[in-house]
Amino acid sequence: MAANPIYLGVIGVGGVGTAFLSQLARLPNAPKLILLARSSQTLLAPTPAYSAIPAADWATASAAPSLTKAGALPADEIATYLAGAPGRAILVDNTSDINLARQYPTFLKKGISVVTPNKKGFSDDISLWKDIFSSAAQGKALVYHESTVGAGLPVLSTLKDLVATGDEVTRIEGVFSGTLSFLFNTFAPASGSSNAQWSAVVAQAKELGYTEPDPRDDLNGMDVARKLTILARLAGLEVTSPDSFPIESLIPTELASLPSSADGISQFMTRLPEFDSQMSNIKDTAEKQGKVVRYVGSIDVGAKNVTVGLQYFDKDSAIAGLKGSDNIISFYTKRYGANPLIVQGAGAGGDVTAMGVSADLLKVVERLQ
Numbered sequence: 001m002a003a004n005p006i007y008l009g010v011i012g013v014g015g016v017g018t019a020f021l022s023q024l025a026r027l028p029n030a031p032k033l034i035l036l037a038r039s040s041q042t043l044l045a046p047t048p049a050y051s052a053i054p055a056a057d058w059a060t061a062s063a064a065p066s067l068t069k070a071g072a073l074p075a076d077e078i079a080t081y082l083a084g085a086p087g088r089a090i091l092v093d094n095t096s097d098i099n100l101a102r103q104y105p106t107f108l109k110k111g112i113s114v115v116t117p118n119k120k121g122f123s124d125d126i127s128l129w130k131d132i133f134s135s136a137a138q139g140k141a142l143v144y145h146e147s148t149v150g151a152g153l154p155v156l157s158t159l160k161d162l163v164a165t166g167d168e169v170t171r172i173e174g175v176f177s178g179t180l181s182f183l184f185n186t187f188a189p190a191s192g193s194s195n196a197q198w199s200a201v202v203a204q205a206k207e208l209g210y211t212e213p214d215p216r217d218d219l220n221g222m223d224v225a226r227k228l229t230i231l232a233r234l235a236g237l238e239v240t241s242p243d244s245f246p247i248e249s250l251i252p253t254e255l256a257s258l259p260s261s262a263d264g265i266s267q268f269m270t271r272l273p274e275f276d277s278q279m280s281n282i283k284d285t286a287e288k289q290g291k292v293v294r295y296v297g298s299i300d301v302g303a304k305n306v307t308v309g310l311q312y313f314d315k316d317s318a319i320a321g322l323k324g325s326d327n328i329i330s331f332y333t334k335r336y337g338a339n340p341l342i343v344q345g346a347g348a349g350g351d352v353t354a355m356g357v358s359a360d361l362l363k364v365v366e367r368l369q
């Protein structure tokens with residue numbers, strides 16, 4: 001244990017949360033886990049001892065007899081509990097909950113640093129973005145969210161380094177969704193052929209843990225729009241919200257009004273096969289031109305223009321040739337000239353996303369000590 005112990009609260013033990021916990025259990029110099037929550041239950045290390053919760057997984061942790069067990073706690077109670085620990089505290093939010101994200105300023109003002117792959121807060125209204133960073137300054141706390149774009153790929157750190165060292169970023173473009181990359185790479189591969197139905201590949205992406213908790217957030221383009229909002233803001237554009245530019249949706253209009261509940265997700269997945277021909281038609285149109293279709297985004301910093309949607313690509317292009325859930329993100333800058341700085345690799349999945357969260361956590365621990 002370090003000279004100044006650092007305390008950790010973790011909320012969310014789904015695909016990313018579970019992978020994060022198993023990485024945490026192996027981290028050198030890991031902070032002391034004193035709070036672990038899922039949507040219906042919270043485990044707390046009793047005060048004043050704050051004995052560490054075993055980080056291996058939820059099942060092991062919840063079996064520990066010494067812990068206090070509560071139902072879902074309001075964010076301000078969690079913040080008060082963490083702020084009461086006898087050292088600096090960090091919150092890791094592994095949920096996709098916008099309401100929790102809206103409470104980041106409460107945590108930060110109390111000096112609790114935030115590490116998260118949850119993109120909702122950083123892509124919500126610009127007022128929340130400003131509140132998060134001014135609250136961090138006020139509470140002398142840190143905010144790291146690398147996995148909000150490109151999962152664990154070094155996308156935000158690269159962009160921040162470019163900006164901080166005075167380069168001029170002119171354009172950022174590429175494939176920003178692991179789910180949509182996997183869907184198109186599998187459904188419409190650049191080499192060989194595929195008979196896979198669109199709905200079956202969507203179900204596979206969900207099973208592999210690539211999709212958002214609600215896969216419609218991937219298919220409607222909102223997940224990509226949120227990532228582009230975050231990148232645009234870091235590049236200096238005041239994008240007011242992720243719906244302030246046009247977004248092409250791949251949700252069949254007939255299914256657009258299903259409820260956003262768990263039942264709505266299940267109805268959507270059940271009915272999606274009825275509309276497989278819509279995506280097959282798009283694939284065939286590209287095929288007739290000797291091309292493949294892919295879902296891409298771009299930010300033209302000078303023109304303050306953001307685009308999100310389908311485009312056709314030559315089969316020998318870098319974007320057409322991506323594999324699996326790969327993202328590819330090209331940064332065009334004054335220094336790099338005509339040859340962009342490119343970041344490429346898996347852009348979704350529990351382990352690679354948790355890697356970004358764990359690496360951020362290590363950075364925060366290092367800076368707090």
Ligand SMILES: NC(=O)C1=CN([C@@H]2O[C@H](COP(=O)(O)OP(=O)(O)OC[C@H]3O[C@@H](n4cnc5c(N)ncnc54)[C@H](OP(=O)(O)O)[C@@H]3O)[C@@H](O)[C@H]2O)C=CC1
Binds near residue numbers: 012094117118210213
């Ligand atoms: N999956 C991926 O490849 C990537 C994911 N991300 C982001 O990571 C985050 C997590 O994704 P993922 O693990 O796939 O999602 P999951 O749906 O698998 O897990 C979400 C977890 O959050 C918990 N949860 C939700 N709301 C609350 C709340 N208010 N309080 C406490 N717990 C809550 C759920 O609880 P319960 O277990 O009780 O249901 C569940 O444990 C999301 O923000 C996602 O956008 C980012 C990059 C890539």
Ligand SMILES: N[C@@H](CC=O)C(=O)O
Binds near residue numbers: 147210218347
């Ligand atoms: N659902 C997202 C997960 C990572 O952000 C994606 O598919 O890219």
Ligand code: NA
Binds near residue numbers: 149152
């Ligand atoms: Na990243």
